[in-house]
Amino acid sequence: MKNKKLQGNVRDAAFSILWAVENKQAYSNLLLHQTIESYGIAAKNRGLLTEITYGTLQHQMTLDYYLEPYLKGKIEPWVKTLLRLSLYQIVYLDRIPAHAVVHEAVEIAKRRGHGGVASVVNGVLRSVQRNGVRSFNTISDPYEKISIETSHPIWMIRRWAEQFGLEKTREMALENNKTPLQTVRVNTTRATVEEVIEMLESEELEAVPSKFIPECLIVTNGQPARTATFEKGFITIQDESSMLPAYALQVEPDMTVLDMCAAPGGKTTHIAEKMNNSGTLYALDLHAHKVKLIDETAKRLGHKVIETEVGDGKKSVERFGEEKFDRILVDAPCSGLGVIKRKPDIKYTKKEEDFARLQKIQLELLDQAARLLKEGGILVYSTCTVDAMENRGTAEQFLKEHPEMEKIQAALPAAMGIKHTGFVQVFPQDYGSDGFFIAAFQKTQKTATA
Numbered sequence: 001m002k003n004k005k006l007q008g009n010v011r012d013a014a015f016s017i018l019w020a021v022e023n024k025q026a027y028s029n030l031l032l033h034q035t036i037e038s039y040g041i042a043a044k045n046r047g048l049l050t051e052i053t054y055g056t057l058q059h060q061m062t063l064d065y066y067l068e069p070y071l072k073g074k075i076e077p078w079v080k081t082l083l084r085l086s087l088y089q090i091v092y093l094d095r096i097p098a099h100a101v102v103h104e105a106v107e108i109a110k111r112r113g114h115g116g117v118a119s120v121v122n123g124v125l126r127s128v129q130r131n132g133v134r135s136f137n138t139i140s141d142p143y144e145k146i147s148i149e150t151s152h153p154i155w156m157i158r159r160w161a162e163q164f165g166l167e168k169t170r171e172m173a174l175e176n177n178k179t180p181l182q183t184v185r186v187n188t189t190r191a192t193v194e195e196v197i198e199m200l201e202s203e204e205l206e207a208v209p210s211k212f213i214p215e216c217l218i219v220t221n222g223q224p225a226r227t228a229t230f231e232k233g234f235i236t237i238q239d240e241s242s243m244l245p246a247y248a249l250q251v252e253p254d255m256t257v258l259d260m261c262a263a264p265g266g267k268t269t270h271i272a273e274k275m276n277n278s279g280t281l282y283a284l285d286l287h288a289h290k291v292k293l294i295d296e297t298a299k300r301l302g303h304k305v306i307e308t309e310v311g312d313g314k315k316s317v318e319r320f321g322e323e324k325f326d327r328i329l330v331d332a333p334c335s336g337l338g339v340i341k342r343k344p345d346i347k348y349t350k351k352e353e354d355f356a357r358l359q360k361i362q363l364e365l366l367d368q369a370a371r372l373l374k375e376g377g378i379l380v381y382s383t384c385t386v387d388a389m390e391n392r393g394t395a396e397q398f399l400k401e402h403p404e405m406e407k408i409q410a411a412l413p414a415a416m417g418i419k420h421t422g423f424v425q426v427f428p429q430d431y432g433s434d435g436f437f438i439a440a441f442q443k444t445q446k447t448a449t450a
């Protein structure tokens, strides 16, 4: 394939992102921002670029199922990528005329390949246009049907169905293909929710309060990250589920708190707000470049209690000593299956063997946290994933290994109406937020080895 990009062209830009995701295992969300810059995509076309890129990734397996009967012989992988993104527009986007999609695809095929490739692309897309796409009704296996219909790998569907049932799995997989809500957290140390709504309105955005979390706003129109309200530190971009750990921690001013896996600092800064900026809040992360992001956000928001550090949570007893903290959050590195809506590439890059490896890391981090915690202190373990082994399995294993720790009910906002027995799995379809897991523990006695 020739590397002949066409500046300013939305489809060519989408193609280059999708090809890099597939070919170089690049992350779509990071690439999207870079590509908007490098291609010089006009502001009015950015929404379309996002829609085509994410939509094609979200529906990739479904698109392949639709394409298969039309592909004769061997086809180069990049041509398949081009066909997927073109078919996505024909099948899923009503407002774009099919002939325009075919024309653009043929132009890209000519520029990046040659006349022969262009004629294959033209032939396939015109045949689909004429004959339509096949239905899922001929797929008799229920797991395979959900897998193809919602474009999730079959192992993931089987695994979820075994853990949560087929119906819940289907609901979750369908939800994962929806556009995520845009939510922001109001910096309550600086302004009230009402004041922030007014500020956003004065910048021509529309925002409504969430039904579940008092400081959460749902932005229904506009880009909050590009506002003065954001720049001046009145809001943080954060998913609603990610606002739960700061509640579960039950922090109070003047406490000593550790956020063990803190970057980029979404939860650290929320905890600082709940501490009303009084006390000490250590924010640790393994990666220096990510710790910088916590510093930047804390500065923007005007938070003074946060002490950032680059360090390995697995060695944090060595660093801080035992029984030092009133509260600890372990927002652990995880498989991320709760954020598929935002990062659809996760569906295709995760492997089933990842869960055991992640569980091992999480248990090591939690083990350190138990030792760092003062008697009577609270530890919250959270992940942005939906997997029973990784979440509940880790929490249960942790309790087995730590008789000094007791499971307690996570203190979550009452409006969420969560009836739980100590561990909370939020599914993406429950509130339209990310899939998320929270477990809270209290230390009932000193660590035996202390």
Ligand SMILES: C[S@@+](CC[C@H](N)C(=O)[O-])C[C@H]1O[C@@H](n2cnc3c(N)ncnc32)[C@H](O)[C@@H]1O
Pocket: 242, 260, 261, 262, 263, 264, 265, 266, 267, 268, 284, 285, 286, 287, 290, 311, 312, 313, 314, 331, 332, 333, 334
């Ligand atoms: C789920 S993210 C944390 C998100 C963060 N709590 C927030 O709300 O913005 C997990 C983080 O754990 C960090 N991490 C991974 N292994 C770690 C370790 N051994 N010690 C400390 N941090 C680690 C990663 O760099 C990553 O930033």
